[in-house]
Amino acid sequence: MKEDFKILKDWKLHFTILVCCMISDKIGTIIIPITPVIKVSLLPLLYAMVFVTILYLLKPITWIKEEQSEAGGIMLTMTCILLGAKLGCNVGSSLETVLTASLPLLVQNIGDAFTCVIALPIALMIGMKREAIGICYANSREPGIALIEQRYGKGAEFRGVVAMYVIGTALGTIAVGLMASIFAGSGLFHVYSVAMACGVGSAAMSTAGIGTLVELYPHMAESITAFASTSNLISSAIGVYLAVFIGLPLSEFLYKKCYPLFNKNEINLSNNQKEDK
Amino acid sequence: MKEITSRTITQWVKTLLLSGIFGMIGNIVGYQIMPWDSLPGILILIIIGIIGLFFSKIVGKSLPAFVHVSIVGILVSMPWCPISGFVMNWVGKVNLMAIVTPILAYAGLTVGRDWRSFTKIGWKAIFIGLLVIFGTFFWSALIAEVLLRIQGTI
Numbered sequence: 001m002k003e004d005f006k007i008l009k010d011w012k013l014h015f016t017i018l019v020c021c022m023i024s025d026k027i028g029t030i031i032i033p034i035t036p037v038i039k040v041s042l043l044p045l046l047y048a049m050v051f052v053t054i055l056y057l058l059k060p061i062t063w064i065k066e067e068q069s070e071a072g073g074i075m076l077t078m079t080c081i082l083l084g085a086k087l088g089c090n091v092g093s094s095l096e097t098v099l100t101a102s103l104p105l106l107v108q109n110i111g112d113a114f115t116c117v118i119a120l121p122i123a124l125m126i127g128m129k130r131e132a133i134g135i136c137y138a139n140s141r142e143p144g145i146a147l148i149e150q151r152y153g154k155g156a157e158f159r160g161v162v163a164m165y166v167i168g169t170a171l172g173t174i175a176v177g178l179m180a181s182i183f184a185g186s187g188l189f190h191v192y193s194v195a196m197a198c199g200v201g202s203a204a205m206s207t208a209g210i211g212t213l214v215e216l217y218p219h220m221a222e223s224i225t226a227f228a229s230t231s232n233l234i235s236s237a238i239g240v241y242l243a244v245f246i247g248l249p250l251s252e253f254l255y256k257k258c259y260p261l262f263n264k265n266e267i268n269l270s271n272n273q274k275e276d277k
Numbered sequence: 278m279k280e281i282t283s284r285t286i287t288q289w290v291k292t293l294l295l296s297g298i299f300g301m302i303g304n305i306v307g308y309q310i311m312p313w314d315s316l317p318g319i320l321i322l323i324i325i326g327i328i329g330l331f332f333s334k335i336v337g338k339s340l341p342a343f344v345h346v347s348i349v350g351i352l353v354s355m356p357w358c359p360i361s362g363f364v365m366n367w368v369g370k371v372n373l374m375a376i377v378t379p380i381l382a383y384a385g386l387t388v389g390r391d392w393r394s395f396t397k398i399g400w401k402a403i404f405i406g407l408l409v410i411f412g413t414f415f416w417s418a419l420i421a422e423v424l425l426r427i428q429g430t431i
Contacts, residue, residue: 007288007292008291008292008295014295017299017379017382017383018299018302018379020382020385021299021302021303021306021378021379021382022302022303022306024307024378024382025303025306025307025308025375025378026306026307028307043374044307044374044378045374045377045378045380045381046381048378048379048381048382048385049381049382049384049385049388050385051382051385052382052383052384052385052386052388052389053385053388053389053392055385055389056385056386056388056389056390056392057389057392064386064389066390068386069386069387069389069390072383072386072387073383073386073387074292075292075295075296075379075383076380076383076384076386076387077342078289078292078293078295078296078326079296079299079376079379079380079383080343080380081293081296081326081329081330081342081343081346082293082296082297082300082319082322082323082326082376083373083376083377083380084326084329084342084343084344084346084347084350085321085322085323085325085326085329085346085347085349085350086322086350086368086371086373086376087347087350087373088325088346088347088348088349088350088351088354089322089325089350089351089353089354089364089365089368089369090354090373091347091350091351091354092350092351092352092353092354092355092358092361093354093355093356093361093365093369095351095355095356096356100430101425101428101430103424103428104420104421104424104425104428104430105421107420107421107424108417108418108420108421108424109417110416110420111413111414111415111416111417111418111419111420112413112416112417114412114416115409115411115412115413115416116409116412117412118408118411118412118415119405119408119409119412122405122408123401123405126401126404126405127401128401128402128405131402132405135402135405135406135409136405136409138409138413139409139410139413143341160402162394163394163398163402163406164402164406164409166388166391166394166395166398167395167398167402167403167406167407167410168406168410169384169387169388169391170388170391170395171403171406171407171410172410173381175407175410175411176410176414179410179411179414183414183418188422189418189419189422190422190425190431192421192425192430192431193418193419193421193422193425193431194418196417196418196421197413197414197415197417197418197421198414199417200413200414200417201410201413201414203343203380204377204380204381204384207373207374207377210373211373211374211377225373229347231417233344233347233348236340236341236343236344237340237341237344
């Protein structure tokens with residue numbers, strides 16, 4: 001933390017970020033209709049991420065490279081703090097609306113612990129091994145990585161959770177925005193349920209969901225924001241505990257049950273080896 | 278509990294101010310909200326942020342700092358709080374999306390740094406990763422839908 005004071009001195013970095021943000025905000029939200037009810041919305045936050053990623057990967061841009069990613073990480077946390085304050089205010093000011101749905105809001109967060117039910121068997125089917133545990137036990141953010149590292153060390157499970165984290169950062173916002181418009185447009189789910197689902201994941205993912213839904217259903221803006229913000233707050237508070245008590249044990253259980261189904265030869269082989277000994 | 282030095286606090290104030298400036302400019306460029314409308318709200322958010330960070334240092338790491346900050350935000354803006362009218366009058370004027378643009382811009386650095394490992398992840402893991410994001414979304418939406426219907430809210 002000694003180097004903290006230097007973060008702000010890197011003005012080239014911050015200025016570039018600012019310019020990327022300004023261009024993104026200027027372009028604004030673009031809505032692409034896929035069908036009459038399902039519309040995909042591209043949000044400024046998405047362009048900003050793409051711009052900076054491209055600049056990072058361009059060789060001539062020497063002032064946005066690995067050296068800056070540490071300062072960028074701290075700024076990422078601090079801009080999130082500002083977002084946390086804003087989301088908190090959204091929840092507080094709509095507290096009466098939120099309280100009418102307090103039970104669904106609390107319980108729907110468990111959804112994250114059941115994602116392995118779909119993903120893990122398929123992962124094993126296409127030939128993954130222990131890394132599947134790290135990928136599938138939850139929609140992991142930073143605390144999830146720490147949890148897997150504590151429990152399994154830096155093995156295959158750790159590689160899995162890091163991969164999941166990277167996928168979530170790079171594709172999570174697009175995916176949640178897209179799913180929000182599809183789920184709400186399908187007519188099977190009420191916009192409120194979709195708003196709550198948007199909250200389960202990182203703050204950036206849920207804002208992408210909020211942005212999409214508010215753009216498509218402006219008359220429900222306040223409730224959408226309140227429900228998604230509350231859900232996100234609950235999920236950042238209890239996410240790790242859900243993983244410890246449900247997500248991980250369930251993933252391990254499924255792994256034990258499903259692994260033999262897709263790896264019969266290997267199991268026979270290892271049984272034979274045991275008999276040989 | 279970590280020690281809170283004046284350096285830490287200066288650090289918080291400076292980085293939050295920078296984030297606030299980003300948010301303010303985003304509000305002008307993207308949403309035509311002028312600084313005299315957004316500035317008070319952004320300053321309130323910064324103060325909420327600092328109080329929240331302070332709490333999270335005292336309480337420890339059982340919950341992320343983000344949660345502590347949000348809780349402070351809830352407390353000062355809920356209807357029973359005497360200053361909530363004032364807080365929401367100003368914070369309500371700050372556009373949410375403009376605050377998030379810089380977050381994702383900084384996240385772009387992380388994506389750039391991890392790009393090589395991302396390309397190495399392979400299509401299988403990317404497919405499964407997307408399936409995990411879908412699964413979480415699907416189950417959460419389903420549970421919410423069922424409970425909201427039972428409750429009669431929707």
